[in-house]
Structure formats: C-alpha cells, structure tokens
Amino acid sequence: MSLERWKEVDDYYGKLLMPPDAVLQSALQKSDEAELPAISVAANQGKMLMILAQIQKAERILEIGTLGGYSTIWLARALPSGGKLVTLEYEQKHADVASENIKQAGLADRVEIRVGSASDTLPALVKEGCLPFDFIFIDADKPGYPAYFKWCMKLSRTGTVIIADNVVREGEVVNPDSEDEKVQGIRKFNEVVSSEKRFCATTIQTVGSKGYDGFMIGTVCGS
Numbered sequence: 001m002s003l004e005r006w007k008e009v010d011d012y013y014g015k016l017l018m019p020p021d022a023v024l025q026s027a028l029q030k031s032d033e034a035e036l037p038a039i040s041v042a043a044n045q046g047k048m049l050m051i052l053a054q055i056q057k058a059e060r061i062l063e064i065g066t067l068g069g070y071s072t073i074w075l076a077r078a079l080p081s082g083g084k085l086v087t088l089e090y091e092q093k094h095a096d097v098a099s100e101n102i103k104q105a106g107l108a109d110r111v112e113i114r115v116g117s118a119s120d121t122l123p124a125l126v127k128e129g130c131l132p133f134d135f136i137f138i139d140a141d142k143p144g145y146p147a148y149f150k151w152c153m154k155l156s157r158t159g160t161v162i163i164a165d166n167v168v169r170e171g172e173v174v175n176p177d178s179e180d181e182k183v184q185g186i187r188k189f190n191e192v193v194s195s196e197k198r199f200c201a202t203t204i205q206t207v208g209s210k211g212y213d214g215f216m217i218g219t220v221c222g223s
Contacts (some may be wrong), residue, residue: 001131065140069098
C-alpha cells in the first residue's frame with residue numbers, strides 16, 4: 001500500500017463524512033500563509049478527537065501544542081456551553097495565528113491560549129490549583145513528552161482521557177539506536193507511561209494523508 005492510496009482513502013471518507021468546512025479550511029490556509037509547519041492533524045483525525053471528547057462528555061480540555069489552532073477548533077467544538085479549553089503554545093507567532101483562527105470559528109469565549117514553554121505553563125496550571133481536565137491532547141515537541149505526561153497526570157482525575165499524537169514515527173519507535181531525538185523522546189515517553197500504574201493505555205497505528213504514525217490513547221484509572 002502506498003501513501004497515494006492512503007491519501008485516496010482519506011479523501012474518500014472525507015467527502016462522505018466531513019462536508020466542506022470553510023472555517024477549518026481557512027485555518028489551514030492562514031497557517032500556510034504564515035508559513036507555519038504543515039503538521040496539523042488530518043481532517044479525519046481532528047474529527048476523531050472531537051468525537052472522543054464528545055463521548056467523554058468533556059467540559060474541560062487541555063491541549064499541548066496549538067500550532068495554528070486547527071485541532072484546537074475541532075476539540076473546542078466538542079465542548080458544551082460553558083466548557084473551557086486551555087491550549088499551550090511555545091511560539092508567539094503560532095499563537096497569534098491560532099487566536100485569529102479560533103476567533104473566526106466563533107470559539108474565542110471557550111479557548112484560552114497560553115504562550116511559553118509547556119515546561120513552564122504546565123507547572124503554572126498546577127500551582128494555580130487548576131481544576132482537573134476531562135480530556136488532554138498532547139501534540140508538541142516529542143522530547144518534551146515524558147515531562148508533559150507527568151504534569152498531565154497532576155492535572156487529571158480518575159477517568160481523564162489522555163491522547164498523544166505521533167508516537168509511531170514511521171515505525172522507528174522500535175529502534176533503540178535511533179539518532180532521531182523525536183524517536184528517543186517518544187521511547188522515553190513510552191517508558192514513563194508503561195511505569196505509571198494509574199494510567200491504562202494502548203496505541204493505535206495509523207496510515208493516511210499524514211503518512212504512517214499513530215496515537216497513544218489512555219485513561220487515568222486511579223488517583
């Protein structure tokens with residue numbers, strides 16, 4: 001199976017299940033115009049995240065890695081009236097683009113963007129006594145995943161769902177000798193997750209327009 005065929009399948013299901021969405025298309029276009037990295041989740045993945053958050057009946061969502069706000073919009077759409085999404089972004093430029101996209105989506109009242117290193121903003125949330133989140137999506141720098149996960153556990157409750165993107169790395173995750181810091185970051189993250197007895201997780205490998213990768217999906221099963 002080729003990347004071309006994977007993309008054809010994504011396009012097929014996209015036309016069937018995801019009608020054209022001007023807001024989301026605009027978010028991608030503005031991200032491209034601002035020369036942000038083209039690393040947003042695919043449309044079918046964004047909708048999957050929204051559906052999972054809806055199944056969770058999430059009222060409080062945490063996202064680590066905003067980029068241009070594409071996945072943020074999908075997740076914020078899952079929130080009920082009065083719901084809140086806090087999204088953390090390292091780059092001010094990315095946050096500015098995301099802010100405009102989220103405003104255009106009519107979701108500014110539900111989304112708070114915090115700019116800075118997640119190594120700083122996550123501890124700040126804990127220090128503030130932030131209420132636990134119902135749903136957490138990690139999609140940021142891979143070397144940071146191990147530390148981010150530990151902070152996410154402090155910001156969770158029993159039943160919180162945590163999802164991490166890009167955990168397969170085209171299969172390189174199985175290579176202990178990889179010189180890619182992103183691969184090594186994911187391998188360390190996997191070790192941290194596997195040693196956390198309060199977290200029950202599995203991994204789903206994915207193929208599609210974004211290539212070969214995968215998500216780790218789990219839930220906090222104890223406090």
